Amino acid sequence: MLIDKCDRVNDRAQSRDIPQAEGPRGLKPAALHRGEKSAALHRGETTHGYTGRVTALSAAVLLVVAGVGASGSEVDEFLIRIQDESADVRYAAWKAAGPMGPRAVVPLGDLMAGGDRGVAKAATEALANIAHYSARPDAPASERQAVASELIKLLSPDRPSGVRAEALHLLSCVGGAEAVDAAADLLTDPQLRDAARMALQRMPGKEATRALIEGLDAAATEFKPRIIEALGQRADAAAIGPLMKLTRDSDLALVGEAFDALARIGEPAGDLFTPEAVEKLSDDGLDRLGDAYLRYADNRAAKNDAGTAMGIYMAMLKRSRREHRRCGAVVGIGRAGSSSAIASLLPAAGDESVAVRAAVVEALAALKGADVDAKLVTTMAGAKPVEEAALLRALVARKSPQAMSALIQARLSPAEQVRRAAFELMAGIAEPKFEPYLLAAAKTEKPPVKSVALGGYLKLAGLRLSRGDRPNALNMYHQALELADGPELKVEALGGIGVIASPSSVSLVREHMTGETAEAAARAYVALAAGIAESGDKQRAIDMLSEAVGKSPSPAVMDVALVELAKLGVDTSVYARRVGFVTTWWLIGPFPSPEKSAYENVFFPEQTIDLEAGGTLAGKTLRWKKVSVDRIPTVINLVGEFKASQNVAAYGYAEIDRKVAREVKIKAGSDDGIVIWLNGERIHGNNASRGCQVDQDVVAAGLKKGKNTLLVKVLQGNGDWGFCVRITNPDDSPLDLSK
Numbered sequence: 041m042l043i044d045k046c047d048r049v050n051d052r053a054q055s056r057d058i059p060q061a062e063g064p065r066g067l068k069p070a071a072l073h074r075g076e077k078s079a080a081l082h083r084g085e086t087t088h089g090y091t092g093r094v095t096a097l098s099a100a101v102l103l104v105v106a107g108v109g110a111s112g113s114e115v116d117e118f119l120i121r122i123q124d125e126s127a128d129v130r131y132a133a134w135k136a137a138g139p140m141g142p143r144a145v146v147p148l149g150d151l152m153a154g155g156d157r158g159v160a161k162a163a164t165e166a167l168a169n170i171a172h173y174s175a176r177p178d179a180p181a182s183e184r185q186a187v188a189s190e191l192i193k194l195l196s197p198d199r200p201s202g203v204r205a206e207a208l209h210l211l212s213c214v215g216g217a218e219a220v221d222a223a224a225d226l227l228t229d230p231q232l233r234d235a236a237r238m239a240l241q242r243m244p245g246k247e248a249t250r251a252l253i254e255g256l257d258a259a260a261t262e263f264k265p266r267i268i269e270a271l272g273q274r275a276d277a278a279a280i281g282p283l284m285k286l287t288r289d290s291d292l293a294l295v296g297e298a299f300d301a302l303a304r305i306g307e308p309a310g311d312l313f314t315p316e317a318v319e320k321l322s323d324d325g326l327d328r329l330g331d332a333y334l335r336y337a338d339n340r341a342a343k344n345d346a347g348t349a350m351g352i353y354m355a356m357l358k359r360s361r362r363e364h365r366r367c368g369a370v371v372g373i374g375r376a377g378s379s380s381a382i383a384s385l386l387p388a389a390g391d392e393s394v395a396v397r398a399a400v401v402e403a404l405a406a407l408k409g410a411d412v413d414a415k416l417v418t419t420m421a422g423a424k425p426v427e428e429a430a431l432l433r434a435l436v437a438r439k440s441p442q443a444m445s446a447l448i449q450a451r452l453s454p455a456e457q458v459r460r461a462a463f464e465l466m467a468g469i470a471e472p473k474f475e476p477y478l479l480a481a482a483k484t485e486k487p488p489v490k491s492v493a494l495g496g497y498l499k500l501a502g503l504r505l506s507r508g509d510r511p512n513a514l515n516m517y518h519q520a521l522e523l524a525d526g527p528e529l530k531v532e533a534l535g536g537i538g539v540i541a542s543p544s545s546v547s548l549v550r551e552h553m554t555g556e557t558a559e560a561a562a563r564a565y566v567a568l569a570a571g572i573a574e575s576g577d578k579q580r581a582i583d584m585l586s587e588a589v590g591k592s593p594s595p596a597v598m599d600v601a602l603v604e605l606a607k608l609g610v611d612t613s614v615y616a617r618r619v620g621f622v623t624t625w626w627l628i629g630p631f632p633s634p635e636k637s638a639y640e641n642v643f644f645p646e647q648t649i650d651l652e653a654g655g656t657l658a659g660k661t662l663r664w665k666k667v668s669v670d671r672i673p674t675v676i677n678l679v680g681e682f683k684a685s686q687n688v689a690a691y692g693y694a695e696i697d698r699k700v701a702r703e704v705k706i707k708a709g710s711d712d713g714i715v716i717w718l719n720g721e722r723i724h725g726n727n728a729s730r731g732c733q734v735d736q737d738v739v740a741a742g743l744k745k746g747k748n749t750l751l752v753k754v755l756q757g758n759g760d761w762g763f764c765v766r767i768t769n770p771d772d773s774p775l776d777l778s779k
Contacts, residue, residue: 108183109141122162130162137166138173145190153200171210188215192222205235212239217247224251241270249276265297272301280309299332306339315351334368341376349376354384367399374403379415389430404434413440425455436465451477460489467496475500482523498532514540527556538564541571553591562592566601582608589615593772595673595734613670620766620774621674622694626664629690630682638689639727645691673734678761686758696748703742703770707735710763713755732762
């Protein structure tokens with residue numbers, strides 16, 4: 041089906057109170073030993089007679105029980121195991137219950153109704169295994185009939201509803217004509233009617249359809265839709281007459297269900313399902329019945345009645361206000377139609393819905409016939425721009441031999457929409473033949489067509505690179521970098537340049553080490569420097585790597601550059617300060633912080649900082665200690681500095697001397713929360729629960745001339761605990777703190 045076919049199906053546990061399956065050691069041992077009762081259960085001494093439809097069964101069916109399944113003694117032993125105090129023994133018993141056959145059915149039904157929950161669970165699963173085993177493909181019909189006959193006995197009205205519901209559920213799997221009347225009798229039982237309906241829905245044969253039709257008149261009003269649904273699911277043409285009668289009912293809910301059921305059956309039903317009927321529907325009627333008409337059309341198409349299906353699809357596309365129905369109609373036309381359907385589909389290429397427009401392309405691509413490709417091409421001549429774009433996409437989706445020439449021609453279209461589609465499709469195909477057309481468009485077109493063309497050009501550059509054509513790929517990346525207007529394509533070009541790592545790219549990459557492309561350019565610059573180092577020009581590589589560390593806004597890129605510098609024998613300890621990390625701190629703590637209370641609580645470092653004397657907390661003197669870390673990123677690990685590291689807080693203090701005042705950004709990361717004071721003024725607070733990452737929080741601030749004091753309070757719940765602080769210029773370039 042093309043529209044939603046999710047049918048309402050009862051969960052196995054619905055309308056029954058049977059416990060679920062147990063596994064080894066999954067239950068408590070039973071309180072009583074039940075082995076003595078097994079023989080009596082097998083003989084039926086504790087079972088309940090069923091005086092309903094069972095008496096109508098033929099003697100032959102009743103007698104067949106004696107000829108299949110395990111012997112009486114084997115069943116006795118099995119019943120002893122299924123009642124064992126050990127959950128492991130019960131589990132093993134019900135897992136292997138399948139071959140026990142019909143003799144075990146009624147005794148298991150009695151155990152399901154017993155007071156011991158563990159035994160009831162095991163009996164329920166054992167009964168299911170027996171039923172499923174009897175329905176195996178190579179099972180003789182007599183075995184299935186015998187099991188079904190015994191399950192019918194469990195429908196006795198004096199049995200618990202849970203047992204009866206389970207029996208109906210299993211009859212839905214193994215029941216045939218012999219079980220129809222017994223299930224039909226329960227269609228009026230409020231507790232069991234849905235289980236009975238499901239059983240009849242699944243049983244094979246005309247008898248089950250007949251029983252559902254007869255039960256429809258007697259059913260309660262609110263239950264009639266469920267029976268109608270079952271008739272539709274059975275897809276038996278015998279139900280068409282009664283269902284057609286219901287389409288004229290005054291109850292609109294029943295009318296809708298009847299239409300849906302007839303649609304599922306998918307056979308001719310008078311004049312109900314025709315294109316003319318769709319045209320005559322009111323808007324309200326179309327809203328109620330539209331899905332049924334589409335489902336019917338799907339079924340007719342599946343049965344090779346393309347004429348009926350196409351008529352309904354086209355009428356629905358013309359009339360429906362619902363997006364999903366227009367989509368369903370469009371896709372249906374594509375699957376059932378030929379080249380003659382192109383004209384009917386094209387108007388929907390301008391639909392307000394993106395989904396419908398996409399469905400039009402899918403439908404055009406799915407049309408059948410040797411003449412479709414040619415018809416798509418000739419139709420472009422008089423098509424609107426939105427239609428021509430759809431036709432181009434369909435040609436490419438069909439992998440038509442005419443697609444490439446059509447795209448080359450479409451690039452010259454006066455309509456921007458068509459040109460954009462052409463370049464998008466060229467980019468998707470990634471055919472080297474398109475390279476000059478994409479480059480020309482990247483030079484002459486305006487956004488967004490220019491960006492589309494340049495993206496395709498970059499894709500072809502990547503293709504050349506993957507094939508080992510590095511010189512031409514590099515030239516393409518250089519051109520793309522100079523042509524690109526936005527950062528996204530520049531970053532892509534810089535990535536390719538970094539992979540090739542040719543010294544000829546140095547000056548071009550350096551130009552882009554600012555703004556939105558700074559990080560990508562710095563990565564490429566580091567790659568270029570590494571390549572230059574390999575060629576033997578060590579000093580030039582060191583200079584470039586140092587420049588990358590100083591200019592890059594990304595600590596990750598800085599770290600890569602430092603690794604390369606270390607390979608060249610450079611002492612990198614000063615670089616952390618050069619890129620703005622505060623590397624030397626005075627630390628004091630820990631301070632108590634139950635439930636993060638330290639975020640608001642004031643401790644002595646917030647009032648007075650005496651690096652010599654420290655301060656007092658609860659009668660205990662805490663002292664400041666100096667810590668220096670010269671690595672990137674410069675994260676201060678507080679867990680390693682303090683013994684107590686759960687539900688606590690600590691302070692870090694640093695001094696920054698500047699020759700001139702300047703505006704800066706203070707960027708902090710913390711695990712967990714953090715509070716920051718600059719020159720005694722609180723400038724930031726974040727009571728977070730998080731891991732520490734560089735530059736998580738950014739605060740605009742100002743450093744004064746001379747000494748600046750920086751105080752942080754870092755909170756800790758549990759786990760890791762630490763912080764880092766980096767200072768940059770307002771444009772995010774690092775502030776050199778090494779001087």
